[in-house]
Amino acid sequence: xxxxxxxxxxxxxxxxxxxxxxxxxxxxxxxxxxxxxxxxxxxxxxxxxxxxxxxxxxxxxxxxxxxxxxxxxxxxxxxxxxxxxxxxxxxxxxxxxxxxxxxxxxxxxxxxxxxxxxxxxxxxxxxxxxxxxxxxxxxxxxxxxxxxxxxxxxxxxxxxxxxxxxxxxxxxxxxxxxxxxxxxxxxxxxxxxxxxxxxxxxxxxxxxxxxxxxxxxxxxxxxxxxxxxxxxxxxxxxxxxxxxxxxxxxxxxxxxxxxxxxxxxxxxxxxxxxxxxxxxxxxxxxxxxxxxxxxxxxxxxxxxxxxxxxxxxxxxxxxxxxxxxxxxxxxxxxxxxxxxxxxxxxxxxxxxxxxxxxxxxxxxxxxxxxxxxxxxxxxxxxxxxxxxxxxxxxxxxxxxxxxxxxxxxxxxxxxxxxxxxxxxxxxxxxxxxxxxxxxxxxxxxxxxxxxxxxxxxxxxxxxxxxxxxxxxxxxxxxxxxxxxxxxxxxxxxxxxxxxxxxxxxxxxxxxxxxxxxxxxxxxxxxxxxxxxxxxxxxxxxxxxxxxxxxxxxxx
RNA sequence: GGGCCCGUGGCUUAGCAUGGAUAAAGCACUGGCCUUCUAAGCCAGGGAUCGCGGGUUCAAAUCCCGCCGGGUCCGCCA
Numbered sequence: 001x002x003x004x005x006x007x008x009x010x011x012x013x014x015x016x017x018x019x020x021x022x023x024x025x026x027x028x029x030x031x032x033x034x035x036x037x038x039x040x041x042x043x044x045x046x047x048x049x050x051x052x053x054x055x056x057x058x059x060x061x062x063x064x065x066x067x068x069x070x071x072x073x074x075x076x077x078x079x080x081x082x083x084x085x086x087x088x089x090x091x092x093x094x095x096x097x098x099x100x101x102x103x104x105x106x107x108x109x110x111x112x113x114x115x116x117x118x119x120x121x122x123x124x125x126x127x128x129x130x131x132x133x134x135x136x137x138x139x140x141x142x143x144x145x146x147x148x149x150x151x152x153x154x155x156x157x158x159x160x161x162x163x164x165x166x167x168x169x170x171x172x173x174x175x176x177x178x179x180x181x182x183x184x185x186x187x188x189x190x191x192x193x194x195x196x197x198x199x200x201x202x203x204x205x206x207x208x209x210x211x212x213x214x215x216x217x218x219x220x221x222x223x224x225x226x227x228x229x230x231x232x233x234x235x236x237x238x239x240x241x242x243x244x245x246x247x248x249x250x251x252x253x254x255x256x257x258x259x260x261x262x263x264x265x266x267x268x269x270x271x272x273x274x275x276x277x278x279x280x281x282x283x284x285x286x287x288x289x290x291x292x293x294x295x296x297x298x299x300x301x302x303x304x305x306x307x308x309x310x311x312x313x314x315x316x317x318x319x320x321x322x323x324x325x326x327x328x329x330x331x332x333x334x335x336x337x338x339x340x341x342x343x344x345x346x347x348x349x350x351x352x353x354x355x356x357x358x359x360x361x362x363x364x365x366x367x368x369x370x371x372x373x374x375x376x377x378x379x380x381x382x383x384x385x386x387x388x389x390x391x392x393x394x395x396x397x398x399x400x401x402x403x404x405x406x407x408x409x410x411x412x413x414x415x416x417x418x419x420x421x422x423x424x425x426x427x428x429x430x431x432x433x434x435x436x437x438x439x440x441x442x443x444x445x446x447x448x449x450x451x452x453x454x455x456x457x458x459x460x461x462x463x464x465x466x467x468x469x470x471x472x473x474x475x476x477x478x479x480x481x482x483x484x485x486x487x488x489x490x491x492x493x494x495x496x497x498x499x500x501x502x503x504x505x506x507x508x509x510x511x512x513x514x515x516x517x518x519x520x521x522x523x524x525x526x527x528x529x530x531x532x533x534x535x536x537x538x539x540x541x542x543x544x545x546x547x548x549x550x551x552x553x554x555x
Numbered sequence: 556g557g558g559c560c561c562g563u564g565g566c567u568u569a570g571c572a573u574g575g576a577u578a579a580a581g582c583a584c585u586g587g588c589c590u591u592c593u594a595a596g597c598c599a600g601g602g603a604u605c606g607c608g609g610g611u612u613c614a615a616a617u618c619c620c621g622c623c624g625g626g627u628c629c630g631c632c633a
Contacts, residue, residue, distance in 0.1 A: 020573035033574090033575055036613085277631095292631095300633085324627095325626090328558090328559060332558095352627080438595075438596090504580095
């Protein structure tokens with residue numbers, strides 16, 4: 001709805017070059033700074049210019065009034081806009097906020113190495129990726145999500161050795177058991193210098209055999225990978241995340257996409273074969289050559305990744321990858337090589353590292369907080385709060401789970417991806433903050449009022465724009481911006497602004513809730529406010545769903 | 556050493572793309588609010604030379620240059 005209002009403003013100012021001068025503001029629904037820009041070239045006072053401009057334009061569409069103040073031109077939406085906003089929300093309900101984009105797009109996220117459980121660094125990736133995927137779907141895009149499984153890496157080979165040497169603890173959650181083997185073999189190599197070299201040889205041999213499709217080796221790798229993946233999937237499910245497809249690196253060896261890529265590179269004459277195969281990317285500003293085939297004939301991560309992206313090019317119009325910022329260099333190398341081949345590169349969303357107060361995490365050293373542990377601890381905390389409330393056991397379970405996983409998702413998604421974050425468990429466990437709980441709570445408050453309205457047999461809604469208080473108007477204007485918030489994420493690929501938007505609605509709804517009695521108001525006002533409550537409920541619910549957080553009706 | 560990212564009240568962050576009207580929240584701190592639609596809530600108060608220095612501009616947290624501090628990458632690892 002707000003997008004329409006914006007269009008109306010643009011239309012009104014069509015004789016001026018307002019591109020980029022329109023701002024949302026606390027002083028107006030939309031403000032233009034065009035007079036400041038014009039003041040310079042016309043050598044005039046911006047205050048006078050603003051007066052002059054508004055004398056030349058007429059409100060149209062949803063514009064109710066226009067004022068010139070301090071050089072700004074302020075636009076205010078009219079009553080029809082408020083009424084249409086509420087009515088559209090109530091009519092379109094779960095579809096409110098959708099855009100009519102189309103296209104087919106692939107989003108790859110999480111893609112953690114299958115050598116252990118997801119830790120809180122991976123979760124940042126998953127949450128950003130899943131949220132972007134949800135928002136793109138809301139925008140009307142046909143989204144497919146992939147988890148790219150690095151099943152051919154050294155880590156997995158090492159894990160295979162570890163599993164053979166130490167066995168696997170079947171009483172544990174499978175991904176954690178795999179981590180034990182992986183951490184165990186790393187520790188063993190450190191402590192037994194003499195055997196290190198022999199293990200390294202074994203690892204290399206395993207990798208070669210796996211790549212060559214050796215019948216005895218494949219099950220070894222598959223067992224380790226499947227074990228890890230099984231646990232990872234379980235964790236992701238807890239967080240309300242699932243992928244449409246798990247794609248393994250090795251598939252691109254088996255389906256010969258890797259050899260296709262290598263042949264194409266060779267035909268282009270950009271391979272320097274000197275034992276290993278190298279690509280010179282100095283034209284793209286890279287100091288070092290990129291190796292795409294080892295001297296022993298095996299391929300590297302980037303080689304298979306190139307093959308994967310060839311496949312992406314053949315099957316999707318557009319692709320987005322969520323990657324830790326440690327992948328920036330290899331990401332650049334990947335897209336430069338794809339560029340040479342005339343293939344489209346994925347749009348990469350990089351996020352900075354998550355560290356612990358005591359330093360950075362490492363799966364290899366066993367130094368990490370696993371996602372499972374985090375979920376477990378937050379779950380305990382939310383269960384504690386629910387203890388003495390009158391809910392059934394099932395309800396308590398459901399609520400605490402929704403609250404716990406919501407809190408985790410929100411904590412990760414609210415921070416701009418380019419900011420490194422130090423994960424503070426204590427603050428994550430604190431529910432007395434503006435976090436997902438706050439939004440969920442606002443939603444339940446709305447539900448609660450509506451439930452009571454039905455119980456007391458006056459469920460009728462009738463919004464009246466002209467009777468809006470300042471607070472009500474502010475809330476409705478905010479509700480009208482839902483699709484703008486969706487559009488912003490689609491444009492910027494940074495979902496933290498959306499988390500902020502939903503929070504702002506919750507804050508304003510609570511404000512409204514505290515200052516405006518609904519059920520006790522006389523009939524007209526009551527119906528008016530019930531409409532606002534219901535619209536807020538819808539927007540909060542849709543917003544929470546886009547954040548992958550369960551909206552609750554009671555808590 | 557070179558590349559990339561970050562640096563906003565005591566702490567955690569938003570704002571920076573497109574410069575513009577008193578720099579916005581939460582936590583913590585101080586004081587108040589449960590006979591009123593769920594207090595996982597609300598209200599009030601104190602607290603910021605927006606890392607430092609320069610530049611551009613009528614106007615800089617926002618753009619440019621330099622510096623300092625932190626992170627990260629620079630494997631025939633992924």
